[in-house]
Amino acid sequence: MNVLIHITRFKILSFLKLSFELKAKNIFRNLASVIIFGGFAFGAYYATRVGTDYLLDTAKLGSFLLHRFLSMMLFVYFVSINVGNIIVSYATFYRSTEIQYYLTKPVSYTELFLIKFFDNFFYSSSAFFIFAFAVLLGYGSHYHMGWVFYLRTLFLMLIPFMLIAGCLAVIMILFLVRYAGHIGVKKLVALLTILYIGFLTGYFTITSPLKLVARILQHYPNLDQYFGYLDHWVTKYFPNYWIAESLYWTMKGDHSLALSYTILLVITALVVFGVMVIVGKKIFYPSWLASLEYGSKRNDTTEKPRIFSLEKESKIDLQSSVLLKKEFWQFVREPSQWIHLVIITLLVLLFMVSISKINLKQNMPFLQTVSYMVVLLFNSFLIVSIALRFIYPSMSIEGPNFWSVLSAPVLRRKIFILKYLLWLLPVLILSELLVLFSHRSLIDYPILIGTAAILTAAVAYFSVSLNLGMGSYFADFKEKNPIRVASSQNATLIFLLSIIYLTILVASTFIPLNGFFGYILKSVPYEFNNLFISTGTFLLISLMAGTLFLIAGIKTMRRDY
Amino acid sequence: MLRISKLTKRFGDFTAVNDLTITVEPGEFYGFLGPNGAGKTTTIKMMTGLFTPSSGSIVIDGFDIVKQPLEAKRKIGYIPDQPFLYEKLTGREFLYFSAGLYSVNHEKATEQISQLLDLFEIGSWIDQRTENYSQGMRQRIVIAAALLHDPRVLVIDEPMVGLDPRSAHIVKATFKEKSKNGVTIFMSTHSLPVAEELCDRIGIIKDGRLIYEGPTSDIKIAEKSGDGKFESVFLELTK
Incomplete structure (x- = not known):
């Protein structure tokens, strides 16, 4: 235990020293963090407050339905934390050189496991926590709740809830790595992905919000009553349900019932944490050894690729050719990259197929x-x-090997632009494919499909420029794992900036589009220029902002390496 | 040739390299010595374009590394102190990658790679990913990559780290041969015997300043006045 405290203390000290060192880059980053995190938190608070006011006071949906919506949102939140922890924990537990260092010191495997677990948990869940707290403030302010409510919800509900998601993620990854050798990694990952997607689909099928709303609306106008008998029995075993119930009964003044759900949540969190510690104690070290064994088996073969081979001549100039081929092989030979790409491609395909069937009319x-x-x-x-996920870390993963490119007679601008084009083209194509599939039902209105195509292309340009530009600015050449780079504090900052950008998209196009639909559906007079001006303005904002980030990225290439 | 004039590098308030002036003639083998943190690697990183000098200039075979970086870099073969390689590439792929960066055409690259593989006895490892390589194997690949484009100037930072005696012998012989053929060599090292054995001239840097420069023969004279060891001369100078 002393070792655990000792190491944690130095980790915190190191984090604080690095974060608050008086350097221009740190000051800029911290200032930007405060503005963006603050803005985002305020946005989440405000949206929750307005949403709760609307649902309860204007739409008069009743507390029960509100808390069932809350339960579903919490489920999504739970899954996000769980998936985030699964993704980051592989890098934290099995790819970290820190583990190798501690293994040579008199630190027990359990202590080592716990150090890395907390490292992983705080690393992948801190942004979620800020978001959840802001939402809680928005929700609580509707009911004029006092500080005791916030403290209780935060420490006895939200943190145990997040802990359950994090612990389950780590238990899953421990078993996955420990037994991957027996079944085969690819098979096991595929199986778990299918099971996970099946579980999510099953959950949303049994808790279908549309069905629930329809059944509750049958009781209109007496909606403010408890409809617990409509809940599927399975949902009652989920922690998101317990939080929703606890909050519901708190609002209804039944504190003993609310407390019982809170206690259930805390006990479950402690049990899951305990199980994780036992599992960690038993299989963390064997799984770590298994990951080494798997790595050595995988790499013990010679490589002679037939396509995009660096050993073959190319028709484009030599420098561009080798740089592009290097990017390609670096990507496809890194399991954390291609496995993610395969999963995301499957999800995108699934999304395209599903959305193409939706009638937007x-x-x-x-x-x-x-x-x-x-x-x-x-x-x-x-x-x-x-x-x-993929573009932001692409400069960082050059790592300490970048000397070989930067000391060669290659324009640094060229290195950046090649990387940029390599990503921009597929993302642009993907964005247009998404528009084609998702807006098929609006084929009678080419102007709407055109607008969506322009807006989505603008988002693609902005996102690629932002992520490569800022990924270069905040490049961490010491971090080998792209997933950890993509989930770092700086990356979260960029993600929140992207969300603010998407808010601008909504703000600049919603009213003109609404007017346009008014014209189509109700023949309300409409000035077409409004749509062109709003689309053009957003395109211009995207081009200007994206180009600024691009220039910033190119400029960072000039700095000392 | 290599000409460093009044070179200074500052990191905030700290001056890592201070008003350094060195000239190395074609075919000369220059040893750059100094204690840890003296400014050796910083100097080398400025010579290879990885750091921008705060002031002063570096001219490589007639080209200024700041004003004409591409021309200057074409003349340099750089061997860093840590042999980092792209881990997902094989040794052979890394060599073709390096050749491409220096625009060495495919035919010449294949010929050079074949010769260098034989010279450094890299063998069947060459087609495995470099993530499996030992430090010595990585070092051999990095040295081979630096020689692929027949550089006029070799900039070497601690070349013998991780090499077994046989590999170290081959590497030393290769450097000597290159120097004999007119290649300018600038080598930073902590190994005093290596410096004494290979270098024509030696410069010693301390706290970013050049505190001694002279032919290796002078060192031999200084050794005789003391206990007969270069180490003692070095320790006295860098005290």
């Missing part, structure tokens, strides 16, 4: 605008996420 202009914007935002969000 509505009768009400407002609903039509909302459905159009939601699809546009989904597409944009996908592009933003892909850019963050």
Whole structure:
């Protein structure tokens, strides 16, 4: 235990020293963090407050339905933390050189496991925590709750809830790595992915929000009553349900019932944490050895690729050719990159197939605008996420090997631009494919498909420029793992900046689009220029901002390496 | 040739290299010595374009590394102190990659690689990913990569780290041969016997300043006045 405290103390000291060192870059980063995190937290708070006010006071949906919506949001939150921890924990537990260092010291495997678990948990969950706290403030302010409520919810509900998600993620990754050798990594990953997606689909099928709303609306106008009998029995075993119930009964003044759910949550968190410690104690070290064994087996073969081979002549200039081929092989030979790419490609395909079946045509202009914007935002969000995951770390993963390129007679601008084009082209193609699939039902209105194509292309340009530019600015050449780079504090900052950018997309196009749909559906007079001006303005903002980030990225290439 | 004039590098308030002036003639083998943190690697990083000098200039075979970086870099073969390689590439791929960066055409690259593989006895490892290589094997690949484009100037930072005696012998012989053929060699090292054995001239840097420069023969004279060891001369100078 003393060792655990000792190491944790030095880790915190090191983090604080690095974060608050008086350097221009740190000051800029911290200032930007405060502005963006603060802005995002305020946005989350404000949206929750307005949303809760609207649902309860204007739409009069009743507390029960509100808390069931909350339960579903918490489920998504739980899955996000769980997946985030799964992704980062492989790098933290099995790819970190820190583990090798501690293994040579008198630190027990359990202590080592716990050090890395907390490292992993705080690394991948801190941004989620800020977001959840802001939402909690928005929710609580509707009911004029006092500080005791916030403290209790934070420490006895949110943190145990997040801990359960994090612990389950680590248990899964421990078993996965320990037994991957027996079944085969690719098979096991595929199997787990299918199981996970099946589980998510199953959950949303049994808790279908549409069905629930329809069944509750049958009781209109008496909606403010408890409809617990409508819940599927399976949902009652989920921690998100316990939080939703605890909050519901707190708002209804039944504190003993609320407390019982809180206690259930805390006990479950402690049990899951205990199970994880036992599993870690038993199989962390064997799984670490297994990962080494697997790595050595995988690499003990000679490589003679037939396509894009660095050993073959190319028709383009030699420097560009070898730089592009190097990028390609570096990507496809790194399991954390290609496995993610395969999973994301599958999800994108699934998304395209599903969304192509949705009929976006509505009768009400407002609903039509909302459905159009939601699809546009989904597409944009996908592009933003892909850019963050793959493009943001692409400069950092050059790592200490970058000397060989930077000391060679290659223009640094050229290195950056090649990397940029390599990403921009596929992302642009993907963005347009998404538009084609998602807006098929609007084929009668080419102007709408054209608008979506321009807006999505603008998002693609901005996202690629932002992520490569800022990924270069914040490049961490010491971090080998792209996933950890993509989930670092700086990357989170860039992600939040992207969300603010998407908010600008909505703000600049919603009203003109609403007017346009009013014209189509209700023949309300409409000035077409409004749509062109708003689309053009957003395109211009994207081009200007994206180019600025691009220039910033190129400039950072000049710095000392 | 290599000409360093009034070279200074500052990191904030700290001056790592201070007003350094060195000239190395074609075919000359120059040893750059100094204690840890003296400014050797910083100097080399400025010579290879990895750091930008705060002031002063570096001219490589007639080209200024700041004003004409591409021309200057074409003349240099650089061997860093840590042999980092792209781990997902094989040794052979890394060599073709390096050749491409220096625009060495495919035919010449293949010929050079074949010769260098034989010279450094790299063998069947060449087609495995470099993530499996030992330090010595990585070092051999890095040295081979630096020689692929027939550089006029070799800039070497601690070349013998991790090499077994046989490999070290081959590497030393190769450097001697290159120097004899007119290649300018600037080598930073902590190994006093290596410096004494290979170098025509030696410069010693301490706290960013050149505190001694002279032919290796002078060192031999200084050794005789003391206990007969270069180490003692070095320790006295860098005290």
